[in-house]
Amino acid sequence: MQNLIKRVKYKGWFIFDLPYFIRENKFKKGIELGAKAGRSMFFMLRANKNLQLTGIDLWEMIEGGAYKNSNKNEVKCKHKLRKFNNRVTLIKGDAKQIADNIPDEEFDFIYYDLQCKLMTGVHQEMISKWVPKIKKNGVLIGRDFRDFRTAFYNLGYNDEDFKKCMIGKRASDRLEYLVIK
Numbered sequence: 001m002q003n004l005i006k007r008v009k010y011k012g013w014f015i016f017d018l019p020y021f022i023r024e025n026k027f028k029k030g031i032e033l034g035a036k037a038g039r040s041m042f043f044m045l046r047a048n049k050n051l052q053l054t055g056i057d058l059w060e061m062i063e064g065g066a067y068k069n070s071n072k073n074e075v076k077c078k079h080k081l082r083k084f085n086n087r088v089t090l091i092k093g094d095a096k097q098i099a100d101n102i103p104d105e106e107f108d109f110i111y112y113d114l115q116c117k118l119m120t121g122v123h124q125e126m127i128s129k130w131v132p133k134i135k136k137n138g139v140l141i142g143r144d145f146r147d148f149r150t151a152f153y154n155l156g157y158n159d160e161d162f163k164k165c166m167i168g169k170r171a172s173d174r175l176e177y178l179v180i181k
């Protein structure tokens with residue numbers, strides 16, 4: 001039973017942990033890089049009635065088992081988020097290029113969820129382009145930062161900079177964040 005609960009919490013980071021963390025921090029304006037079919041955006045928006053959220057994705061066929069239907073994800077995402085229309089902006093394209101058109105210090109948080117084969121070797125540049133878009137004392141949140149720590153080290157961050165998202169007294173198994181100074 002304990003194992004089952006642990007597994008649900010690990011798998012359910014987008015249902016419980018991310019929406020909770022956004023709510024606890026009273027974030028009002030955020031962006032998700034890697035919106036896919038709108039799953040994590042849906043739960044953030046549902047739990048945070050005053051949240052304005054932008055989502056970016058390529059929405060094209062890419063390599064990897066989880067992306068067999070990637071070309072359908074744009075339609076799926078729009079459909080999933082339809083009832084939050086007045087609080088959602090969706091942008092299709094390469095997040096690296098889109099960053100050039102976003103003003104600095106625009107968001108309270110970025111939820112960074114771009115990890116896939118296509119992004120191999122690209123995270124460092126992507127992160128360096130997006131960090132300035134976060135307000136001072138805002139946060140960069142991710143669930144896979146362990147997979148590309150080197151990109152962060154090369155940008156001057158170290159292990160102590162990474163904090164676990166706290167869900168009440170529980171540390172999220174997946175989600176970490178960096179505070180932007």
Ligand SMILES: C[S@@+](CC[C@H](N)C(=O)[O-])C[C@H]1O[C@@H](n2cnc3c(N)ncnc32)[C@H](O)[C@@H]1O
Nearest residue numbers: 034035036039040057058059093094095113114
């Ligand atoms: C791990 S999935 C996102 C999962 C999603 N956040 C969820 O909760 O279901 C990664 C997504 O990043 C997108 N992606 C990868 N490289 C990208 C890039 N350079 N610009 C925009 N989107 C990108 C992919 O199309 C894919 O949908």
